[in-house]
Amino acid sequence: xxxxxxxxxxxxxxxxxxxxxxxxxxxxxxxxxxxxxxxxxxxxxxxxxxxxxxxxxxxxxxxxxxxxxxxxxxxxxxxxxxxxxxxxxxxxxxxxxxxxxxxxxxxxxxxxxxxxxxxxxxxxxxxxxxxxxxxxxxxxxxxxxxxxxxxxxxxxxxxxxxxxxxxxxxxxxxxxxxxxxxxxxxxxxxxxxxxxxxxxxxxxxxxxxxxxxxxxxxxxxxxxxxxxxxxxxxxxxxxxxxxxxxxxxxxxxxxxxxxxxxxxxxxxxxxxxxxxxxxxxxxxxxxxxxxxxxxxxxxxxxxxxxxxxxxxxxxxxxxxxxxxxxxxxxxxxxxxxxxxxxxxxxxxxxxxxxxxxxxxxxxxxxxxxxxxxxxxxxxxxxxxxxxxxxxxxxxxxxxxxxxxxxxxxxxxxxxxxxxxxxxxxxxxxxxxxxxxxxxxxxxxxxxxxxxxxxxxxxxxxxxxxxxxxxxxxxxxxxxxxxxxxxxxxxxxxxxxxxxxx
Amino acid sequence: xxxxxxxxxxxxxxxxxxxxxxxxxxxxxxxxxxxxxxxxxxxxxxxxxxxxxxxxxxxxxxxxxxxxxxxxxxxxxxxxxxxxxxxxxxxxxxxxxxxxxxxxxxxxxxxxxxxxxxxxxxxxxxxxxxxxxxxxxxxxxxxxxxxxxxxxxxxxxxxxxxxxxxxxxxxxxxxxxxxxxxxxxxxxxxxxxxxxxxxxxxxxxxxxxxxxxxxxxxxxxxxxxxxxxxxxxxxxxxxxxxxxxxxxxxxxxxxxxxxxxxxxxxxxxxxxxxxxxxxxxxxxxxxxxxxxxxxxxxxxxxxxxxxxxxxxxxxxxxxxxxxxxxxxxxxx
Numbered sequence: 001x002x003x004x005x006x007x008x009x010x011x012x013x014x015x016x017x018x019x020x021x022x023x024x025x026x027x028x029x030x031x032x033x034x035x036x037x038x039x040x041x042x043x044x045x046x047x048x049x050x051x052x053x054x055x056x057x058x059x060x061x062x063x064x065x066x067x068x069x070x071x072x073x074x075x076x077x078x079x080x081x082x083x084x085x086x087x088x089x090x091x092x093x094x095x096x097x098x099x100x101x102x103x104x105x106x107x108x109x110x111x112x113x114x115x116x117x118x119x120x121x122x123x124x125x126x127x128x129x130x131x132x133x134x135x136x137x138x139x140x141x142x143x144x145x146x147x148x149x150x151x152x153x154x155x156x157x158x159x160x161x162x163x164x165x166x167x168x169x170x171x172x173x174x175x176x177x178x179x180x181x182x183x184x185x186x187x188x189x190x191x192x193x194x195x196x197x198x199x200x201x202x203x204x205x206x207x208x209x210x211x212x213x214x215x216x217x218x219x220x221x222x223x224x225x226x227x228x229x230x231x232x233x234x235x236x237x238x239x240x241x242x243x244x245x246x247x248x249x250x251x252x253x254x255x256x257x258x259x260x261x262x263x264x265x266x267x268x269x270x271x272x273x274x275x276x277x278x279x280x281x282x283x284x285x286x287x288x289x290x291x292x293x294x295x296x297x298x299x300x301x302x303x304x305x306x307x308x309x310x311x312x313x314x315x316x317x318x319x320x321x322x323x324x325x326x327x328x329x330x331x332x333x334x335x336x337x338x339x340x341x342x343x344x345x346x347x348x349x350x351x352x353x354x355x356x357x358x359x360x361x362x363x364x365x366x367x368x369x370x371x372x373x374x375x376x377x378x379x380x381x382x383x384x385x386x387x388x389x390x391x392x393x394x395x396x397x398x399x400x401x402x403x404x405x406x407x408x409x410x411x412x413x414x415x416x417x418x419x420x421x422x423x424x425x426x427x428x429x430x431x432x433x434x435x436x437x438x439x440x441x442x443x444x445x446x447x448x449x450x451x452x453x454x455x456x457x458x459x460x461x462x463x464x465x466x467x468x469x470x471x472x473x474x475x476x477x478x479x480x481x482x483x484x485x486x487x488x489x490x491x492x493x494x495x496x497x498x499x500x501x
Numbered sequence: 502x503x504x505x506x507x508x509x510x511x512x513x514x515x516x517x518x519x520x521x522x523x524x525x526x527x528x529x530x531x532x533x534x535x536x537x538x539x540x541x542x543x544x545x546x547x548x549x550x551x552x553x554x555x556x557x558x559x560x561x562x563x564x565x566x567x568x569x570x571x572x573x574x575x576x577x578x579x580x581x582x583x584x585x586x587x588x589x590x591x592x593x594x595x596x597x598x599x600x601x602x603x604x605x606x607x608x609x610x611x612x613x614x615x616x617x618x619x620x621x622x623x624x625x626x627x628x629x630x631x632x633x634x635x636x637x638x639x640x641x642x643x644x645x646x647x648x649x650x651x652x653x654x655x656x657x658x659x660x661x662x663x664x665x666x667x668x669x670x671x672x673x674x675x676x677x678x679x680x681x682x683x684x685x686x687x688x689x690x691x692x693x694x695x696x697x698x699x700x701x702x703x704x705x706x707x708x709x710x711x712x713x714x715x716x717x718x719x720x721x722x723x724x725x726x727x728x729x730x731x732x733x734x735x736x737x738x739x740x741x742x743x744x745x746x747x748x749x750x751x752x753x754x755x756x757x758x759x760x761x762x763x764x765x766x767x768x769x770x771x772x773x774x775x776x777x778x779x780x781x782x783x784x785x786x787x788x789x790x791x792x793x794x795x796x797x798x799x800x801x802x803x804x805x806x807x808x809x810x811x812x813x814x815x816x817x818x819x820x821x822x823x824x825x826x827x828x829x830x831x832x833x
Contacts, residue, residue, distance in 0.1 A: 334542065452687070
């Protein structure tokens with residue numbers, strides 16, 4: 001194992017590898033910044049190009065794109081209040097307020113350092129614990145996945161502390177929206193209005209663009225330059241000066257990386273949930289939870305560390321078992337197969353140089369995020385100086401093109417605008433949108449896993465409930481969820497009391 | 502930012518303004534050809550589609566650009582393909598039986614989804630029935646016997662679903678072998694194999710190509726393959742006739758082929774068909790595709806057409822089983 005990994009390390013000495021990683025990271029950052037272009041699309045676009053490269057070089061480039069596009073959605077989240085990718089939805093909560101308070105450089109620096117650290121810790125875990133973690137992932141069956149989705153949904157409680165009713169309304173709208181599409185067990189169509197584009201459910205990326213870009217564009221047009229937006233006056237420091245603040249939060253970094261890693265290993269959840277759960281945990285652990293939502297450094301760091309740690313986690317089942325947990329890794333599996341590489345234990349013995357080379361290249365990609373990401377962040381920050389009258393139509397155009405490009409479907413653009421109307425109403429009545437996103441993402445998972453759990457016991461609810469408390473992992477997650485709801489209520493009472501005074 | 506916007510607008514304009522024509526011309530193809538894949542990147546259809554696209558260039562003299570139009574179980578891509586300009590510059594990958602099942606299940610006007618002229622089939626991926634490595638069922642006969650035992654509970658079988666070709670194959674097998682399983686749909690063959698590895702289900706019906714490595718590695722035991730002949734990458738696994746003595750039609754096998762929208766000029770169609778035929782005989786292509794574990798299977802236009810007609814006839818008989826199977830496992 002040790003010698004094999006040295007073989008992998010040696011591949012990094014190849015200048016072509018370094019170049020591939022740098023190109024991958026740069027492209028990935030661009031993809032993440034543009035709304036609609038996601039990690040999946042980026043990797044899919046580049047895969048045919050990598051066919052002609054040596055496998056380890058091609059994989060290194062794909063890895064760079066994956067890691068960097070997961071991170072760079074944060075840049076637009078901080079500067080424009082629009083998440084560039086689904087992963088950055090949690091980053092909006094504190095990243096944008098911090099930018100508006102005159103510290104966009106700080107928010108971008110924290111995001112970048114957090115992403116890099118989260119990514120690197122998850123890669124180390126993949127290297128050292130990969131096969132063991134894969135075995136753990138197989139212990140999770142439908143009942144466990146169902147409870148995990150429920151646990152994720154309980155995060156809504158803590159996101160809505162102080163405005164519980166509005167948070168719950170948003171969460172319920174999200175859950176309701178997640179029921180659009182075919183029934184996970186019978187295939188019956190629900191709320192699709194006969195539109196094939198809705199058969200698979202509301203497309204997540206189109207929904208996010210609608211929820212966040214459309215209200216922001218409307219706001220820019222209505223209020224023009226009078227709107228108080230991100231300002232760059234107060235801080236002209238180098239982003240590297242914030243490194244000290246990051247290192248001080250070692251506990252937060254390790255906790256968030258661990259959460260992201262676990263979320264990544266579980267198939268079908270995704271980086272956005274990793275960010276939310278890490279944010280929630282940071283808030284619970286924080287000495288100053290009241291700062292969360294108003295530009296808390298802990299919050300920005302937690303969600304960005306968490307969502308990038310997901311990347312290493314998703315590669316665990318892919319490389320060790322050949323089971324892709326999300327769309328990006330599904331595309332990567334195709335990339336591996338076309339090079340004749342079969343994921344599994346023998347990938348690490350027969351093709352050790354490629355397998356370990358890929359893992360080390362991911363580590364390097366995460367490291368390169370810092371210099372390349374900060375250069376991009378520095379120039380992107382100038383965007384706030386662009387007059388709103390010019391910025392608004394550009395964002396609108398990019399939103400339309402981005403939505404269309406996902407599936408080359410015009411119906412998706414219509415869906416994006418319809419959800420944009422919901423997003424606008426949410427903003428108008430200050431209903432938080434984050435619980436809506438959580439409901440939308442996790443509702444589908446919760447429903448299909450519940451149905452599957454019931455199907456496995458032939459619909460016997462008694463047996464299913466018994467399973468939830470007798471399977472050890474289920475019981476653990478169940479207790480965790482109950483505790484999360486309880487603490488959410490306590491936190492809400494405390495904050496409402498503070499508001500009353 | 503502004504540069505990107507300008508570039509994107511430019512590209513869009515270029516796409517719209519590109520001239521289109523309908524009559525076959527002697528210099529076909531003069532520009533890159535689009536291959537519509539109605540499924541997500543990285544999936545089985547996409548993998549064979551991209552392999553064909555990359556290698557067909559040699560025989561066609563033009564680049565083939567893969568465009569993924571996933572969604573609604575293929576319906577979005579199939580619809581946009583049948584609506585494409587029939588000039589030969591737009592091809593598509595189809596998978597049967599899903600495309601025919603879509604046509605029947607969605608109760609669209611018949612033929613609205615599956616209205617194409619076929620060029621050739623390129624791949625045939627049968628369904629396999631498999632159990633975990635430490636399963637007590639050593640053969641398909643053992644599994645069937647356990648399933649027929651009235652006293653115990655139904656055996657859970659994982660598979661891609663709902664309403665997939667894998668589920669259809671299991672339903673056909675249940676009828677022909679006179680046995681009852683509890684089909685539990687998962688998000689694809691990969692997740693159903695994971696459920697089998699983790700002991701969440703007793704058996705699974707994945708596609709042969711997706712389970713091959715697990716069988717070779719000894720993590721999963723394949724009991725039989727639903728096909729007339731053994732699967733090329735798993736020569737030790739018996740066919741269902743060999744395993745049980747009963748002939749179960751292998752209509753769940755995913756047969757992938759290349760099609761054109763209706764009314765493409767004959768000359769262009771012939772040129773494309775010839776290029777595919779040459780490609781399918783190309784040794785270098787065969788080696789490349791075999792290395793990725795893709796089971797090639799060539800049928801020319803006539804043969805493929807006949808296969809689809811026969812398949813449609815059989816589906817008409819078996820599809821009602823699927824709506825019945827739906828009520829079996831689903832909680833009420």
